[in-house]
Amino acid sequence: MAAERDVEQMPDWSAYRGVLIVVEQRDGKAKAVSWQLLGEGRKLAAKLEVPLYALVMGSDVEHLAHEAAAYGADKVFLCDSPVLKTYRTRPYSRVVLKLIEEAKPEIVLFGATATGRDLAGAIGTHLPTGLTADTTELDVEPPPSRLLLASRPAFSEKMMATILCKQYRPQMATARAGVFEALPRDDSREAVIERLECELQEEEIAARVLDFIEETGHVNLEEAEVIVAGGRGLGGPEPFAMLKELADALGGKVGASRAAVDAGWIKHEHQVGQTGTTVRPKLYFAIGISGAVQHTVGMSHSDVVVAINRDPEAPIFQFAHYGIVGDLFQIVPALTEEARKRRGVTVG
Incomplete structure (x- = not known):
């Protein structure tokens, strides 16, 4: 009533x-x-x-x-x-x-x-x-x-x-x-x-647009078809270079969890989640990411999610289509090498 x-x-x-x-x-x-x-x-x-x-x-x-x-x-x-x-x-x-x-x-x-x-x-x-x-x-x-x-x-x-x-x-x-x-x-x-x-x-009209200055190195996660994202499990900023190698081999972009951004390991423009960017790629790698709700709501619409984590009980595996339990420092380089082989890319 x-x-x-x-x-x-x-x-x-x-x-x-x-x-x-x-x-x-x-x-x-x-x-x-x-x-x-x-x-x-x-x-x-x-x-x-x-x-x-x-x-x-x-x-x-x-x-x-x-x-x-x-x-x-x-x-x-x-x-x-x-x-x-x-x-x-x-x-x-x-x-x-x-x-x-x-x-x-x-x-x-x-x-x-x-x-x-x-x-x-x-x-x-x-x-x-x-x-x-x-x-x-x-x-x-x-x-x-x-x-x-x-x-x-x-x-x-x-x-x-x-x-x-x-x-x-x-x-x-x-x-x-x-x-x-x-x-x-x-x-x-x-x-x-x-x-x-x-x-x-x-x-x-008082305003005039004189020119557009493109920001160099800007990351557009919204339209990326492949995203390789890292979290607290990386242990520091250096491993993001390893993630970038995988992203480059797959023609994708590097993303990150809020924990990694808050720790100062990578810029905020890479952050995926409620306080970052909501994404819808064809392929999403969640590497060293536990799977907190703040992050998963930002990537849950991905077509395919691949999670790599040492902890078999990590919540991220509930959202993943494919899960790999193990040492990301061994798994990620192996994936990068395989991706380069399939694309016919040689390095060094």
Whole structure:
């Protein structure tokens, strides 16, 4: 009865329907998190029995509108303008705000990237609604409440908090990359494409993007297909060089547990887990990693997990598809040598 009274007291938001995914792109290439959110958005839209929308913004990005259709969007809003060639908060937020005003989606989702967080935060300051940041789980309550259940780690990652926006629309959230799964791309799938105008002129925008300076040596774990991660069991920073040799032999990247990062053995950008990066590689090596929940939630969506640990009772083996119990200082070099043989790589 209490739940029924809560529903009765909610404002009438019946004009708001649909799930909108804001597609993030740079230089005409979409971020993987955008397609992952379309995959999750498809599930939410099905439960609510509403369309799944995508918004594509940029310059010369019409091809991304067709990609959005291939990844599941029912309708794609396309705003293609030279003003939107590079991301700037004001013109991008203006486009999104106008679309929300006209299309009235009940849910709006962004990737929890630097750009997505900036854009979502800017939009949140202009709308009478809330914004849940860095979500790792999404669901909806069925009608009549139609509430978005946006869950994220809380209290130093010791528990999950589910955040609701009961009194306002749209319900907005940013979501981590690598958490959700994109639908298989189907280029035969079609969607209605509606063009939007960018009303701002270049001279009305104070900010100018002069150049992009690429960070040398930056590690992009979110899009890595192979990750070789090390933990406290390595005993120090030096063995990470051994892990890099294996990663290089497999065409992958080096990851790490929070314990290894906190110990100062490797930079934070390599950290996998709740307070690091959530990943979805095809192959994940967990080497000398015990398997604490803070780490496993960040790699549990890997296609294949190989765990190497001296302790046969280590919790990581519960998540592994293949487990090797033994001395990692013998096992890892042997794997590296075999990987090099199969790729025809000679060293020395």
